[in-house]
Amino acid sequence: MLAGQMMTQPLTITSIMQFADRVFPEVEVVSFTADNPRHRYTLKDAFKRARQLANALAAFGIQTGDRVATLAWNDYRHFELYYAVPCSGAVCHTINPRLFPEQLEYIINHADDKIIFTDPTFLPLLENLQHKLPTVQKIIVLSDAASMPQTTLQNIDNYEDFISNYVDKFDWPEIDENTASGLCYTSGTTGNPKGVLYSHRSCVLHSYAAALPDTMNLSSKDVILPIVPMFHVNAWSIPYCAAMVGAKIVFPGSKMGDGETLETLINSEQVTLSAGVPTVWLALLNYLRDSGKKVPSLNRVIVGGAACPLSIMEEFEREHNIYTHHSWGMTETSPLGVFNSPKAGMENLSQDELNKIRLKQGRPVFGVDLRIVADDGSEQPWDGESIGEVRVKGNWICKSYYKLEGSDSHDNKGYLRTGDVACIDQRGYMHITDRTKDVIKSGGEWISSIELENAAIGHPAIHETAVIGIPHPKWSERPLLIAVKAPDKNISATELIAYLEGKVAKWWIPEEVAFVDKLPHTATGKVSKKDLRIQFEKFTSSSS
Known part of the structure; x- marks a missing residue:
């Protein structure tokens, strides 16, 4: 050399x-x-x-x-x-x-x-x-x-x-x-x-x-x-x-x-x-x-x-x-991962086409090696349709967590598992479509659906709960608490919301509660949040 x-x-x-x-x-x-x-x-x-x-x-x-x-x-x-x-x-x-x-x-x-x-x-x-x-x-x-x-x-x-x-x-x-x-x-x-x-x-x-x-x-x-x-x-x-x-x-x-x-x-x-x-x-x-x-x-x-x-x-x-x-990133990426700015030649696109691109999170920045990985571990093509988990590697991406060096946060190729699901189009623009973890992002901050569910299930009148994110005009997303009442028990939405005070961060507390007779479950007995999102896809938070 x-x-x-x-x-x-x-x-x-x-x-x-x-x-x-x-x-x-x-x-x-x-x-x-x-x-x-x-x-x-x-x-x-x-x-x-x-x-x-x-x-x-x-x-x-x-x-x-x-x-x-x-x-x-x-x-x-x-x-x-x-x-x-x-x-x-x-x-x-x-x-x-x-x-x-x-x-x-x-x-x-x-x-x-x-x-x-x-x-x-x-x-x-x-x-x-x-x-x-x-x-x-x-x-x-x-x-x-x-x-x-x-x-x-x-x-x-x-x-x-x-x-x-x-x-x-x-x-x-x-x-x-x-x-x-x-x-x-x-x-x-x-x-x-x-x-x-x-x-x-x-x-x-x-x-x-x-x-x-x-x-x-x-x-x-x-x-x-x-x-x-x-x-x-x-x-x-x-x-x-x-x-x-x-x-x-x-x-x-x-x-x-x-x-x-x-x-x-x-x-x-x-x-x-x-x-x-x-x-x-x-x-x-x-x-x-x-x-x-x-x-x-x-x-x-x-x-x-x-x-x-x-x-x-x-x-x-x-x-x-x-x-x-x-733009898109996370604490683990310092946070810059992708950034949405127009490419040369895009000035000839229609307004509708430009809007579709602008709503995507953006293109990878040089220094960030980004890939989309399917459940079977295969890397997905950048065709705007194939989806998978976003995984990243680079000079400002964390290689392990502080005092948690043995965690499974990275795959066998050293890429950080982000937990976000996305597709990337032919121009290199990434679009987040879902998350692998059922967390809710409200006003730019994460809310844990699991912790909210665990807090609500503590009420004696509640048999089962699930929390999903619903659209909100101000906060992008707010949590919707979906609950099944215990047999022969009664509780109002107001009472359940009040019960959560002091058990989770104040800004996590949902403004909306939907009571249902039962929750959908997967074959393994887990609550099917995919089905709940379909069931409540037209439910929009009315809070300000």
Whole structure:
């Protein structure tokens, strides 16, 4: 072999930070926070404070590989953690506050988090768990001293005091690119949540891919509003790829679902690109429609987490000249797997043909090896008709779960089993048709049908239950609880829904219950959800 004579440099988040600090120091970062409705500073300021934070973490005793947790909204302090923690050699563990308390307890303890940085909003969650988290030594509230709320938590401090006594110079360690940088847990739809441990290398390569012209098409001319939360899959890598290209970032804080706040931020900061789940786009469109306002600077939005209705795409384009891109991925894929952007030559297609393509999840991004596999293990052709489970392999795809290396999450060829069922057409566009697991995706978040069924069956008046997803105009899907009453027992839908309160996450609780005489079963005695979906295919949730 004749080796090339080119230099190699580690692909690290530190390299992104140092590059942006030198080349784009003047680029702004704007945030909506609890203690400041419009905080504004530059990348130079952000990385200066990140060095102070790194010194504070070192003084506290955080070492290479230690897990530092965040329970926080999208804002500038969270942004500083995104760099200071992994660049100092530790692991930034972002926690989804929407999970049920038992799941939060499991995640924090499974990760052995030593310190938690939390938004003031989430203090009640931690107060209820404080005696169940033996590894957590300190909690830092993302605020200044004046804005610190009252709390019963011990060993607590505010962020500004935590970093204020430290210099803004820090000798960043040389890190191997395969060093762990971030940790994010799945929603635990079957069993306990599973940890996905990202590396510096995977994050840098993912950021490169996300910025490509046929994906997010990012440049220094963009102003990006990441509505997708930073507590979930690195906010689709926007905090990294935006700094990589020098794009201005606008963080919405806790107001990511408020249409009026989003309109104000978009117009005042001249946002050109935003990313989020369909629910937030519906909130924005509803506000724009009711107020009569426009968002002329915004030219494209990216939708992931759930399928985007064509009505949202059409209204964005018809009323606001905004193009909507579908995308697909999961925690295990960092999350970019496929992205829907038009190919050359498609401009000659009819509107109906274009709409059919736009409703698909998209084409694989270079770096993602994607295949469709039938039940017998054979790879399916890309003909737009053959379906199978989506399986993926690539440089930012997890090869095993944290502390669960022996699981059967991958096939014998090393491909991740995603659990999604899809077909791929001749142009390479993937269309998700079903899921192998009976989970429901509502507002971009997973709901476990099994856990809902197990909770409902606990009522003495219920004999058997099944949960399926039904269409919803706002949340894409909501759970429908189908129940068989026990002999000689009676219960109303309202009573059964009330019974679920406190047993599952509040936002999981169905708004609809359908009582039936019996449930269909397969030959092996399992409830046939395929038959239930056919039976209730015209049932649409009436909740708002």
